[in-house]
Every structure is written in C-alpha cells, then in structure tokens.
Amino acid sequence: MGVMLFGESYDCLPQGRLKSRADTPNWRLFSSAEDTFSHCKLVHQFNISNMIHKHALEFYGYIKLINFVRMKKPTAEYLNSLSSPLPWEEEEYLKPELEDDLLLQFDIEDLYASTNISEPNGLSDNTAILEQLKCTEHRAKLAETALARAQEDLQKMRQFAQDFVMNADVRSNSSSSSAIAELRDDEDGVYFSSYGHYGIHEEMLKVVLDVGCGTGILSMFAAKAGAKKVIAVDQSEIVYQAMDIIRLNNLEDTITLVKGRIEEVDLPVEKVDIIISEWMGYFLLFESMLDSVIYAKDKYLAEGGSVYPDICTISLVAIGDKNKHADRLAFWDDVYGFNMSCMKKAVIPEAVVEVVDPSTLISEASVVKRIDCHTTSIPDLEFSSDFTLTITENTVCTAVAGYFDIFFEKNCHNSVMFSTGPQCTKTHWKQTVFLLENPISVKTGEALRGKITVVKNRKDPRSLIITLSVNNTKQTYSLQ
Structure with a gap:
C-alpha cells in the first residue's frame, strides 16, 4: 500500500498547499513513510523530525499532528510557524482521518534515532548537540512520566483486585x-x-x-x-x-x-x-x-x-472520638486567644472521607440501604431511612460513620462479599464521617435513633446531599 504525502487523495504543491488529484496530473504516491518525510523536507521545507523535536511530541502527539494535517490541509509555512498551544491538541485528532493510514503506523523513535545532529536548522555543531541533548532529556522525562503512570495504574489494578475479589473471606x-x-x-x-x-x-x-x-x-x-x-x-x-x-x-x-x-x-x-x-x-x-x-x-x-456485584448495602455506626472532635471543632473556640467559633458552621456540613480507628466505634452497625442491582432503578438511589444504633459503651457519640458492603450472590455457588467497614481491611473507599456539632452522651445498651436522607445534588448530580437526624437534632452534609 502506498503512502500519499498528506492524504489519500491530496498532494503537496511546491507552495506547500494541498491539492486534490483531480486538480493536478502530478500527484505522487510514496512507498513508505520515510519517502514521504524526505519529500516534505527536500521539496516543501517541512521537516517532520524537527517538528517532533520542536514540540516534544510523543506517540499520540505525532498521531494528532498527522491527522490534523490530513483534515485541515495547512501550508508548510503555517506548520513551521506554530508555537504552543498547538492546534491539534484536541482529542478529535486521535481518530484516524484515513483508514489503515501507514503514516500512523510509523515508529517515531526512528526519527529520534536517525536525526542528524549536525544540521538542524543550520545550527553550529555545539548548538546542535545541545539541542539534541535537550530532546533526549525531554524524552527521558516523558518516559519517566509514562512509567510513573503505568506504575500507578498497576497499583490501582492490584488494589482493586484485592478489594474487589480477593477478600472473599473478609468476614473473617x-x-x-x-x-x-x-x-x-x-x-x-x-x-x-x-x-x-x-x-x-x-x-x-x-x-x-x-x-x-x-x-x-x-x-x-x-x-x-x-x-x-x-x-x-x-x-x-x-x-x-x-x-x-x-x-x-x-x-x-x-x-x-x-x-x-x-x-x-x-x-x-x-x-x-x-x-x-x-x-x-x-x-x-x-x-x-x-x-x-x-x-x-x-x-x-x-x-x-x-x-456483578449484584447486592450492595450502606451501613451506619456511631463513633466516640473526643480528640478528633476537639481537633476539628473545639479548636475554633480559641485560636491563639481569638474566638473563631463561627467557623464551626462551615466545618460541620462537610462530610469527611477518612479511615476510622476501629477502637473509636461505640455501637453496632445498622444497614440503612440495600440495593439489588438486578432490580433497582435510578430513582431508588435517593432514599430516606430510619435507623437505630445500639450503643456498646458509656461515652459520648461525636460522629456517625457510613460505609458499604458489596456481595456476589446470583448464580454463585458460594456467596462472596467484601466490606469497606472500619473493622475490615482498609480500602481506598475508606469511610465517610458525619461530625456532630454537639456530642451526645450515651450508655451501654441504649438505642440511639435517627433518620438519614440521601439525595443527589441538583447542581452536581454526581455529588450527594445527606441529612442526618440524631436525637431530634438535624444536620445537612455535603459530599463533594
């Protein structure tokens, strides 16, 4: 399959503009990407290698450049004059303009490897070498970034596999x-x-x-x-x-x-x-x-x-952590001798996602929502539920924490589940903590009753507005 200069039915004229085959009998079909790039350099003063080096293009940037040229048909002069931001940075240019475009299959590493360091832009040998070193350094940084991204993705894979599947025995x-x-x-x-x-x-x-x-x-x-x-x-x-x-x-x-x-x-x-x-x-x-x-x-x-997963539950549990409550709220009563207690009103409504110390749990958990993914509908995801937290020690309740469990049950010979609760293996979901403005004194065996309402934020449907009523005290929290 031959390679046209910048399009299946276009060729570059001496002025660097693209023209259709119908307009000229002198269109040329090249046998390789290298021949195409050589023609661009010799005839139209457009050096694809210099373009890649100048803008530090990695593989996807190169693909966008080729597709941009095929789609927009710019002049060589225009391309040579470009500086940041580049006109082909939009993701639309990742889509091939031509089917089976051989230029998109070209390994730009070959361009890095074959660049003649003694002649870019007519620079002196020393300057050219410096330019080459800069390009090499930039490529190294790109490689480091790609490696870091790959390592992060791998860690996410491991964490997810661990959370999503491995903890079949999480109950123990x-x-x-x-x-x-x-x-x-x-x-x-x-x-x-x-x-x-x-x-x-x-x-x-x-x-x-x-x-x-x-x-x-x-x-x-x-x-x-x-x-x-x-x-x-x-x-x-x-x-x-x-x-x-x-x-x-x-x-x-x-x-x-x-x-x-x-x-x-x-x-x-x-x-x-x-x-x-x-x-x-x-x-x-x-x-x-x-x-x-x-x-x-x-x-x-x-x-x-x-x-899968098919069954999910949301649970609440009471927390008694005086130190953390003081760190977040009582702190504002005396900040270096100044009363900033008005800040409490701004701090309390923000639900906090963090890992809860299991030693601060002071109640049994209560399930407030059960979702069957086979039967649930979108309106079901907004709900209200009464709950009762059975207290397990004499202390004060400073917050309520929420977490979820997921199950694999349908057509499963052995039901598998894992929990994001504070007493189980830590996950990246952690727990969600709703701080109470005024701690509640509780005793062992007491039933701490309340109600929770969860709705989507109308301004941002992916975030939540959660209203919690405990002992006739109501507080609205945002999770965003």
Whole structure:
C-alpha cells in the first residue's frame, strides 16, 4: 500500500498547499513513510523530525499532528510557524482521518534515532548537540512520566483486585492478611481461585459488558476466565492506555474497546449475558457510575443475565472520638486567644472521607440501604431511612460513620462479599464521617435513633446531599 504525502487523495504543491488529484496530473504516491518525510523536507521545507523535536511530541502527539494535517490541509509555512498551544491538541485528532493510514503506523523513535545532529536548522555543531541533548532529556522525562503512570495504574489494578475479589473471606479478619500475601506471591492464581466461587465458569462462554473499564483489568480477567467476547466501555482518555494493555496481553481478539458514555455509544451487540463494573464511589453512591450500570442493564442485559456485584448495602455506626472532635471543632473556640467559633458552621456540613480507628466505634452497625442491582432503578438511589444504633459503651457519640458492603450472590455457588467497614481491611473507599456539632452522651445498651436522607445534588448530580437526624437534632452534609 502506498503512502500519499498528506492524504489519500491530496498532494503537496511546491507552495506547500494541498491539492486534490483531480486538480493536478502530478500527484505522487510514496512507498513508505520515510519517502514521504524526505519529500516534505527536500521539496516543501517541512521537516517532520524537527517538528517532533520542536514540540516534544510523543506517540499520540505525532498521531494528532498527522491527522490534523490530513483534515485541515495547512501550508508548510503555517506548520513551521506554530508555537504552543498547538492546534491539534484536541482529542478529535486521535481518530484516524484515513483508514489503515501507514503514516500512523510509523515508529517515531526512528526519527529520534536517525536525526542528524549536525544540521538542524543550520545550527553550529555545539548548538546542535545541545539541542539534541535537550530532546533526549525531554524524552527521558516523558518516559519517566509514562512509567510513573503505568506504575500507578498497576497499583490501582492490584488494589482493586484485592478489594474487589480477593477478600472473599473478609468476614473473617484473620484471613485478610494471608489473602493479601497470596495476592503478592501469585496474583493470577489467587484471583482465579476466588473467581471459581462465583459459579460464573458455567456461563462464561457468553458475552460480557464492562461498564467504565478503566485500564481494562476486569475485562482481561473475564477474557482469561473464558468469556466468548468482552465489550469494554469507558468515556475517559484512559481507554487508549487500555488498548495498549490489551494488545500487550494478546487479548484484542476477545476484548472490544468502545470510547464514550454507555448512554451514548452503539455497542456491536444487541444483548450481553453478564455486566461487570467497578462503579462504587465513596459512601457507595458518591460519584458512582451506578446510574450508567442501571442504564446498561435495562438496555443490554439479556433475560436471565447477571450484574456483578449484584447486592450492595450502606451501613451506619456511631463513633466516640473526643480528640478528633476537639481537633476539628473545639479548636475554633480559641485560636491563639481569638474566638473563631463561627467557623464551626462551615466545618460541620462537610462530610469527611477518612479511615476510622476501629477502637473509636461505640455501637453496632445498622444497614440503612440495600440495593439489588438486578432490580433497582435510578430513582431508588435517593432514599430516606430510619435507623437505630445500639450503643456498646458509656461515652459520648461525636460522629456517625457510613460505609458499604458489596456481595456476589446470583448464580454463585458460594456467596462472596467484601466490606469497606472500619473493622475490615482498609480500602481506598475508606469511610465517610458525619461530625456532630454537639456530642451526645450515651450508655451501654441504649438505642440511639435517627433518620438519614440521601439525595443527589441538583447542581452536581454526581455529588450527594445527606441529612442526618440524631436525637431530634438535624444536620445537612455535603459530599463533594
């Protein structure tokens, strides 16, 4: 397949402008990307290598440049005159303008390797060497950034696998440490051992939909477990990293990636048999993707299909932590001799996401919401619930903490769950703490009654407004 200069049906004229084949009999078809770049440099004074070095373009930047040139057909003079910000920085230029464009398959590392350091822009040898060193340094920094991002993604994969699957025995805290140790020794072995609990193997020769796939870790687990086809959907730019990861693991024949919101994209199938998603947010529902999972379930899940996780609960527990209460509230009564108690009104309404010391728990937990992902609807995600917290010691209640548990139950031979509660293995979801302005004196065996109301913030539907009534004292909190 030949390579046209800057488009399948366009060529560069001596002035550097693009012209269609119909307008000139002298269009040229090049046999390689190198020939194309050489022609640009010799005939039109446009040096693609210098352009990459000048703007420190990495692989995706190069792709955007090529697609920008094909789409906008700029002059060589215009391209040579550009400075930051670059006109091709928008994500739309990641989409190939030409199908099977060989220029997009060119490894720009070859350009870095083949650059003649004695002649860029007519600079002296010393200056040229300095320029080359600067480029090398910049490439090293890009590589460091990419490595850091990859390491962060890997850590997220490990953490999620640990939280999402490994803690099948989380009800027994003594087994959590050994599960984590096994994960570090043999992540795949532990995962697939736990995966057998789901009983999904009987159904795995089916189509799986991963909503909000991120780096594609769940999609790859599903593919390795035997899924016939996996469709992974994510609207963020991380989907491009997922493409690379999936190719590196030779799973591109099984996993199809789709970029966009599940509510807006067209899937290559009408129905799926299983939906998987790591949709949970803080306090389960903050910035969660459950709305999208519900949409996917209603539109794409085949009759009798399964959504995992399928059961989720939100629980509350009382906290007695005088020191932390003093740090956050009493502190404002005397700040270096000044009364700033008015600041309490600004501090209290902000729910705090943090790890709660289990030694500060002073009640049994109370479930205030149960969600079955197979039957729930979007309106169900706003709710009110009465609760009773049975106190376990004589002290004062300074706050109420919320957390969630998730379960895998439908078609599972052995029910699997994990908890984000303060008495279990720490997770990145931590707990959500609602501070009480005035601590409440409580006694062992006392029933501390209250009511919680959770609604979406109308100005920001992904955040929550939570109203808590305890002992006839009402306080509204924001989680945002």
